[in-house]
Amino acid sequence: DAGVTQSPTHLIKTRGQQVTLRCSPISGHKSVSWYQQVLGQGPQFIFQYYEKEERGRGNFPDRFSARQFPNYSSELNVNALLLGDSALYLCASTWAGNTEAFFGQGTRLTVV
């Protein structure tokens, strides 16, 4: 059974550009959460989606947005990239009623 898959694994963007990160949850999982992990820090919660609805949002600017599709995959969009957006972006999937989150391998975003 495939785990949580994220794409791309690495990318480099220029300041001011826009980026889209993708996540496919474990089959049967309906909830997807996004986290940002800056080097040397713990992951920080960005968004949580369940059944295609936003259920939670962390303390991130409006440049960050996300959506979940009918097949429960998700996209995270970041507009007007800043150098400080450079981080590992992690996607986690959970199954309703199961409290354990399973993380994907992450997307390493570098903004230059």
Place this chain on the structure above:
Amino acid sequence: ELKVEQNPLFLSMQEGKNYTIYCNYSTTSDRLYWYRQDPGKSLESLFVLLSNGAVKQEGRLMASLDTKARLSTLHITAAVHDLSATYFCAVDLSGGSNYKLTFGKGTLLTVNP
């Protein structure tokens, strides 16, 4: 605002020794998680602690939860080099399908031969 504090942040220990990592959190919660992260890698789930007094063990690692003290510990017994990694604790306030974790800053563990 929920705060999750881990200590120590850096831990260098010799193989064969024992040590404990502490995780304190500021708001009542009965769900706590421990994760391991190797350099450049994602998070690997180690333990899920869901009630006061919960204790779980896997190999040389044992985790416990005291919800009244708002404290969790990760005890390492007879450390080996393969345990070198960063360990995170995380607290879940939302539960069920409304899922959100707040992480500590992590403990970088280095086990020396």
